[in-house]
Amino acid sequence: MKxxxxxxxxxxxxxxxxxxxxxxxxxxxxNSVLDKLPVFTLILFSPLGAIGVIIGALISINLLKKxxxxxxxxxxxxxxxxxxxSLIPIVLMLIIGxxxxxxxxxxxxxxxxxxxxFIYCFAEEIGWRGYLEDELWEIKPLIKYPLIGLLWYSWHLxxxxxxxxxxxxxxxxxxxxxxxxxxxxAMKTKSIIACTCFHLLVNIMVFNPIIKDGIxxxxxxxxxxxxxxxxxxxxxxxxxxxxxx
Numbered sequence: 483m484k485x486x487x488x489x490x491x492x493x494x495x496x497x498x499x500x501x502x503x504x505x506x507x508x509x510x511x512x513n514s515v516l517d518k519l520p521v522f523t524l525i526l527f528s529p530l531g532a533i534g535v536i537i538g539a540l541i542s543i544n545l546l547k548k549x550x551x552x553x554x555x556x557x558x559x560x561x562x563x564x565x566x567x568s569l570i571p572i573v574l575m576l577i578i579g580x581x582x583x584x585x586x587x588x589x590x591x592x593x594x595x596x597x598x599x600f601i602y603c604f605a606e607e608i609g610w611r612g613y614l615e616d617e618l619w620e621i622k623p624l625i626k627y628p629l630i631g632l633l634w635y636s637w638h639l640x641x642x643x644x645x646x647x648x649x650x651x652x653x654x655x656x657x658x659x660x661x662x663x664x665x666x667x668a669m670k671t672k673s674i675i676a677c678t679c680f681h682l683l684v685n686i687m688v689f690n691p692i693i694k695d696g697i698x699x700x701x702x703x704x705x706x707x708x709x710x711x712x713x714x715x716x717x718x719x720x721x722x723x724x725x726x727x
Contacts (some may be wrong), residue, residue, distance in 0.1 A: 486549065487617060491633075494542040498609055499637055501534030507639075524598040524692060532602060535609035535637070543613050554616045558673025563720050567679045570712050571686065572596040576706045580696035588696075595692045596682075603681040604674065608724055610661070611668045611677040615715055625642065627665055631658030645692055671720055 575596035579588030618626045635657045
């Protein structure tokens with residue numbers, strides 16, 4: 483790895499950790515204020531937890547573009563298929579609905595929760611795949627994905643509140659595996675949106691600060707299997723289109 487690459491990664495990561503965690507750990511005490519706002523404002527404020535990732539990524543991407551052409555973009559090689567993939571879990575969340583303590587219509591809350599979570603995941607993916615995957619594009623997978631997974635894990639700072647070695651190793655392992663899995667989507671589609679779809683699915687399946695316990699386990703499995711089933715079909719079409727291009 484070249485010194486210029488290391489410098490760009492350091493710039494990205496320092497900004498990502500320092501700014502994002504101000505909001506992730508509610509250091510400004512904004513959560514109590516946001517809870518009183520209309521539910522649709524979740525869409526506006528959801529990216530704050532990843533604001534450092536966005537800013538750091540945009541700065542480092544700009545520096546990277548001065549050295550070479552970047553591979554990743556918002557839509558990748560297909561805008562239509564990126565949009566199609568993103569609509570699947572959002573529509574499913576709208577149909578299934580999310581129970582909540584705010585006495586808001588479950589289906590409306592499901593839509594807001596899905597869109598807000600998608601925007602948050604997109605904000606993260608601008609950094610992890612939009613920048614970091616692209617920065618390490620030519621690095622061997624055995625080095626690239628453990629490195630991305632380690633940086634991704636460390637950014638969450640879960641070890642501050644959770645001292646369990648087993649729990650932290652499990653989280654690290656999941657994020658390394660996730661870095662590899664979403665990395666394959668990045669390599670295939672070059673689409674940040676497509677990568678965001680898989681990130682969103684993970685956020686729906688595990689604890690989500692917006693959805694919380696508002697979706698049953700069986701409903702989560704429906705979202706999981708229907709989304710992945712359709713996405714596999716879409717990705718096959720995507721691959722065929724790229725070969726013809």
